Amino acid sequence: xxxxGSGGNRTILTTVFVFxxxxxxSTLATGTTAHSRASDGPAPAVRVVDAAVAYDRAxxxxxxxxxxxxxxxxxxxxxxxxxxxxxxxxxxxxxxxxAGRVELHGAPxxxxxxxxxxxxxxxxxSAGGGVPATVREVVTSGQVARRRRxxxxxxxxxxxxxxxxxxxxxxxxxxxxxxELSGGQQQRVxxxxxxxxxxxxxxxxxxxxGVDAASQRALARTVTRLAAQGAxxxxxxxxxxxxxxxxxxxxxxxxxxxxxxxxxxxxxGDCARPGHDHVHPHADAExxxxxxxxxxxxxxx
Amino acid sequence: MAEMLxxxxxxxxxxxxxxVGMVAPVIGTFLVQRRLALLGDGIGHxxxxxxxxxxxxxxxxVATAAIVSALGAVLIELVRVRARTSGDIALALLFYxxxxxxxxxxxxxxxTTTATLTSYLFGSVSTxxxxxxxxxxxxxxxxxxxxxxxxxxxxxxxxxxxVARAHGLPVRLLSLIVAVTAALTVVLSMRVVGVLLVSxxxxxxxxxxxxxxxxxxxxxxxxxxxxxxxxxGGLSTAYYADVAxxxxxxxxxxxxxxxxxxxxxxxxxxxxxxxxxxGGEGAPDPGTMPQTEQGGVAx
Numbered sequence: 001x002x003x004x005g006s007g008g009n010r011t012i013l014t015t016v017f018v019f020x021x022x023x024x025x026s027t028l029a030t031g032t033t034a035h036s037r038a039s040d041g042p043a044p045a046v047r048v049v050d051a052a053v054a055y056d057r058a059x060x061x062x063x064x065x066x067x068x069x070x071x072x073x074x075x076x077x078x079x080x081x082x083x084x085x086x087x088x089x090x091x092x093x094x095x096x097x098x099a100g101r102v103e104l105h106g107a108p109x110x111x112x113x114x115x116x117x118x119x120x121x122x123x124x125x126s127a128g129g130g131v132p133a134t135v136r137e138v139v140t141s142g143q144v145a146r147r148r149r150x151x152x153x154x155x156x157x158x159x160x161x162x163x164x165x166x167x168x169x170x171x172x173x174x175x176x177x178x179x180e181l182s183g184g185q186q187q188r189v190x191x192x193x194x195x196x197x198x199x200x201x202x203x204x205x206x207x208x209x210g211v212d213a214a215s216q217r218a219l220a221r222t223v224t225r226l227a228a229q230g231a232x233x234x235x236x237x238x239x240x241x242x243x244x245x246x247x248x249x250x251x252x253x254x255x256x257x258x259x260x261x262x263x264x265x266x267x268x269g270d271c272a273r274p275g276h277d278h279v280h281p282h283a284d285a286e287x288x289x290x291x292x293x294x295x296x297x298x299x300x301x
Numbered sequence: 302m303a304e305m306l307x308x309x310x311x312x313x314x315x316x317x318x319x320x321v322g323m324v325a326p327v328i329g330t331f332l333v334q335r336r337l338a339l340l341g342d343g344i345g346h347x348x349x350x351x352x353x354x355x356x357x358x359x360x361x362x363v364a365t366a367a368i369v370s371a372l373g374a375v376l377i378e379l380v381r382v383r384a385r386t387s388g389d390i391a392l393a394l395l396f397y398x399x400x401x402x403x404x405x406x407x408x409x410x411x412x413t414t415t416a417t418l419t420s421y422l423f424g425s426v427s428t429x430x431x432x433x434x435x436x437x438x439x440x441x442x443x444x445x446x447x448x449x450x451x452x453x454x455x456x457x458x459x460x461x462x463x464v465a466r467a468h469g470l471p472v473r474l475l476s477l478i479v480a481v482t483a484a485l486t487v488v489l490s491m492r493v494v495g496v497l498l499v500s501x502x503x504x505x506x507x508x509x510x511x512x513x514x515x516x517x518x519x520x521x522x523x524x525x526x527x528x529x530x531x532x533x534g535g536l537s538t539a540y541y542a543d544v545a546x547x548x549x550x551x552x553x554x555x556x557x558x559x560x561x562x563x564x565x566x567x568x569x570x571x572x573x574x575x576x577x578x579x580g581g582e583g584a585p586d587p588g589t590m591p592q593t594e595q596g597g598v599a600x
Contacts, residue, residue, distance in 0.1 A: 089463075092466070092467045093466065094463050094466055094467065112469075113469065115467070115468050115469025116469075118467060118468075118469075120463075120464060120467035120468075122461060122463060122464055125461075126460065126461045128334045128335065128336065128459060128460060128461075129332075129333040129334045129335060129336045129337075129338065129459075130333070130334075130511060131330055131333055131334040131459075131507065131511050131517060131520055132511055132514055132515050132516060132517065132520055133456075133460070133516065133517040134515055134516040134517070137456075137516060137517050137518065138460070141453065141456055141457050141460065142468075144453050144454060144456075144457045144465075144468050144470065145468045145469055145470070147453060149450065150449070150450065175515070175516075176515060177515035177516070180515070193464075203467070
């Protein structure tokens with residue numbers, strides 16, 4: 001009886017290990033060929049078809065249809081609980097759909113392999129277990145999908161990291177621990193991490209929430225540059241704030257449905273000039289607000 | 302020192318201790334960052350069932366422990382993913398199952414008693430055979446190789462699982478790799494410090510190193526240095542003072558941790574007061590400063 005038991009165990013073990021091995025090999029093989037797939041066609045950067053998401057049977061998104069053409073700067077707006085973060089997370093496959101489908105650059109999410117084109121900026125830096133990491137280490141880790149195994153960073157990769165750090169004004173903090181930085185600086189680290197792999201499709205989840213004026217300027221500058229370079233930028237925002245002039249299209253969610261889809265309400269006056277860098281130091285917003293009614297002071301959360 | 306090295310069993314023990322001191326903090330750094338510091342403990346319990354199974358089937362207890370704890374680690378990972386809300390309860394069930402299974406099976410094995418398990422519970426580095434050394438060396442190479450190969454992905458995974466997924470990384474596979482690598486580390490450390498103390502060698506050197514560093518790489522390197530130094534120091538202490546080697550090693554890592562906390566506090570205090578105006582550094586420092594000086598010499 002005992003003998004048979006252990007023999008059975010061993011067979012199961014062998015099966016498990018063979019399965020794991022095959023899995024490893026196939027996963028890694030598809031991973032390394034990721035960039036060989038070209039998708040230059042007219043496929044939109046993101047296509048969401050009849051998407052629904054439910055957490056524990058509570059519907060968060062229902063029947064959402066959305067197409068983001070390549071090169072567009074799109075803001076997903078809406079009150080708290082409207083499902084805007086969930087929509088972005090569903091676009092990236094971070095939350096499972098209960099119905100519908102998502103395509104990235106023409107490929108269904110499950111078959112999408114070109115993750116080097118995607119730059120995701122989460123809402124905040126996760127603290128994890130508190131093992132320190134320098135700003136540079138975190139930014140460099142953004143290249144994980146592009147880097148060759150067991151190779152040190154080449155000059156091109158190092159240059160991309162330097163460039164990303166400079167884009168967010170953190171070049172002088174590169175050797176500091178990310179946990180020593182302020183919330184706004186951490187947000188900039190996350191953006192630099194997304195930039196480091198030089199992707200062309202960005203997903204930023206509330207990048208302006210709880211961010212100081214200097215970080216807002218750095219962020220607005222970065223988004224302007226990305227849009228000029230033809231990148232697709234999807235932003236989840238509580239309100240447009242200083243990014244407003246950069247936004248080409250707004251999708252407003254309400255109760256898990258798309259309530260508005262189209263041009264954002266255009267700013268008036270000086271701010272409406274094309275190419276106007278709509279960036280304000282918000283520290284003195286109280287005084288400025290009376291004189292310039294179109295200034296919006298982003299609130300936290 | 303020379304006298305200690307002339308003894309065959311001590312040479313083997315020192316080799317095993319160095320390997321364990323080196324490998325455990327490597328995987329430990331990733332576990333701590335993933336908030337799985339206690340995973341090593343859980344796997345240790347499961348490993349005990351594997352040891353008993355080895356005695357029962359008259360095969361190598363280390364080999365069966367490796368297989369059973371790797372399976373246990375996979376199971377823990379699956380439970381963690383599938384049953385998020387009741388995850389810790391499910392893990393606890395598995396831990397107790399591991400210990401109970403070990404005690405039950407060892408009772409069934411002919412010619413063994415629960416006392417047989419003691420050397421695995423608390424370690425018995427002086428009885429390490431050359432066969433064990435080969436096994437430990439192979440496992441150590443496997444663990445270091447895996448971490449070296451997947452290092453970048455594991456760093457991203459341990460920083461933020463969702464970001465890893467948005468990079469297209471095979472998150473589930475990588476999580477399993479972390480769990481199985483941790484299981485192998487537990488097994489290779491089992492003979493040196495024992496399953497009940499394995500986790501200490503994975504976690505405490507990392508906890509000490511992170512007090513003193515700002516970078517992930519340096520934390521990892523420092524944790525390895527602390528692990529190796531504590532393993533060697535603890536084993537030598539055990540040899541000369543005739544105390545339990547596993548316990549001596551772990552207590553030494555804890556002493557290093559205490560010293561590191563104090564040094565880190567002092568360094569940050571100095572850096573902080575250099576920025577601020579002087580005067581705010583009064584209250585806590587006097588108590589910690591003398592401790593630092595003593596502890597700093599220990600490793």
